[in-house]
Amino acid sequence: xxxxxxxxxxxxxxxxxxxxxxxxVGLLRFPDSLTRLHALTKADNLGLxxxxxxxxxxxxxxxxxxxxxxxxxxxxxxxGSTSQLIGRALRRGRK
Amino acid sequence: MSLLPxxxxxxxxxxxxxxxxxxxARELFAxxxxxxxxxxxxxxVWIRLYAPDVALTEAAVGSGVTGVLLxxxxxxxxxxxxxxxxxxxxxxxxxLTGVLAALVASALGAVILMLPDPPPSLAxxxxxxxxxxxAGLGNPITAVLMSYRSLDTMLEKIVLILAVVxxxxxxxxKAWGSAPAPLRQQEPYAPMVFLAQMLAPVGALIAxxxxxxxxxxxxxxxxxxxxxxxxxxxTMMARLTDPxxxxxxxxxxxxxxxxxxxxxxxxxxxxxxxxFFAYPPSLAKPIILFIExxxxxxxxxxxxxxxxxxxxxRPD
Numbered sequence: 395x396x397x398x399x400x401x402x403x404x405x406x407x408x409x410x411x412x413x414x415x416x417x418x419v420g421l422l423r424f425p426d427s428l429t430r431l432h433a434l435t436k437a438d439n440l441g442l443x444x445x446x447x448x449x450x451x452x453x454x455x456x457x458x459x460x461x462x463x464x465x466x467x468x469x470x471x472x473x474g475s476t477s478q479l480i481g482r483a484l485r486r487g488r489k
Numbered sequence: 490m491s492l493l494p495x496x497x498x499x500x501x502x503x504x505x506x507x508x509x510x511x512x513x514a515r516e517l518f519a520x521x522x523x524x525x526x527x528x529x530x531x532x533x534v535w536i537r538l539y540a541p542d543v544a545l546t547e548a549a550v551g552s553g554v555t556g557v558l559l560x561x562x563x564x565x566x567x568x569x570x571x572x573x574x575x576x577x578x579x580x581x582x583x584x585l586t587g588v589l590a591a592l593v594a595s596a597l598g599a600v601i602l603m604l605p606d607p608p609p610s611l612a613x614x615x616x617x618x619x620x621x622x623x624a625g626l627g628n629p630i631t632a633v634l635m636s637y638r639s640l641d642t643m644l645e646k647i648v649l650i651l652a653v654v655x656x657x658x659x660x661x662x663k664a665w666g667s668a669p670a671p672l673r674q675q676e677p678y679a680p681m682v683f684l685a686q687m688l689a690p691v692g693a694l695i696a697x698x699x700x701x702x703x704x705x706x707x708x709x710x711x712x713x714x715x716x717x718x719x720x721x722x723x724t725m726m727a728r729l730t731d732p733x734x735x736x737x738x739x740x741x742x743x744x745x746x747x748x749x750x751x752x753x754x755x756x757x758x759x760x761x762x763x764x765f766f767a768y769p770p771s772l773a774k775p776i777i778l779f780i781e782x783x784x785x786x787x788x789x790x791x792x793x794x795x796x797x798x799x800x801x802x803r804p805d
Contacts, residue, residue, distance in 0.1 A: 471684065
């Protein structure tokens with residue numbers, strides 16, 4: 395059971411770091427700000443979500459597991475909202 | 490674990506790299522963004538130095554609130570630049586500034602190099618004192634801040650109030666007493682309003698948690714207060730609320746409440762426990778938390794007022 399949980403953690407965190415890596419590559423390689431924004435949100439949403447998911451089996455208590463989820467949800471909220479704000483600033487700049 | 494030292498070296502290199510970028514960036518905005526990133530990296534450095542309390546403060550104040558302050562200041566500077574033709578400083582003036590900066594930097598460097606080995610430290614004494622007067626607090630940092638170095642902690646808050654008074658006094662005579670200009674001029678924007686409505690209640694709760702847990706774990710009044718201040722700023726940026734008039738009674742009471750309660754408790758300590766800023770050991774924890782609660786209030790009121798700026802004449 396423990397080994398199975400460890401395996402799950404390794405798989406989830408590896409997948410999470412893959413998204414962070416892909417997001418970083420996109421941030422550096424994509425041609426304009428809107429596509430870079432797209433790359434960034436993948437890292438934030440999926441990458442952090444998977445890392446948090448992988449850490450949950452190793453949390454000390456149910457409360458710290460819940461805190462991990464809360465952190466992810468807060469990052470989702472702020473990430474989504476700031477992308478909207480940056481996107482609007484870009485659209486205004488173009489006009 | 491041979492991986493951690495490599496990570497530390499990479500982190501240190503990143504900090505220096507971002508610091509150089511911040512200084513050399515040609516654009517003001519890029520420089521501010523660099524400074525915010527620098528603050529967040531420094532927070533990681535503090536975590537690696539096993540100082541989570543300092544890391545929290547660095548992230549909340551050094552990077553977060555200061556970042557907002559700098560962006561706002563940059564915007565105002567930009568507006569000034571458009572209004573008046575810029576007078577370029579002469580070569581001699583630039584040279585003098587450079588020489589002075591180099592002097593200060595080398596003096597600081599010399600002081601650090603001339604430190605005796607081992608460096609003088611009050612840490613053991615402070616830790617011992619924290620065990621005494623701050624007994625009941627599981628977090629030695631809070632114990633030291635609130636009972637061993639309580640005068641310093643109180644004066645810090647007074648400095649904050651002086652800063653707010655300084656900002657207010659920049660406004661014109663006619664504007665005195667009125668409200669600072671709103672943080673954003675444009676109409677409310679739906680995603681920003683959504684963010685403020687979702688984030689502010691959660692953020693306020695987390696701020697109170699950080700303050701409360703500061704008695705026993707990393708956290709405390711300054712970190713909690715800064716987070717609460719940030720939540721107020723978010724709601725002001727979404728135009729859900731505008732900065733209050735600076736002659737409002739509650740605002741002024743909130744600003745001075747922290748240092749005032751601290752000072753009164755300190756004076757009461759003179760009578761009850763026999764020394765200025767001494768607490769009766771059995772009541773130390775409730776008294777410290779009581780004082781800290783008012784300090785949270787003062788910090789949460791002072792920081793947004795620094796960002797909001799001087800009172801403005803416009804009737805809005």
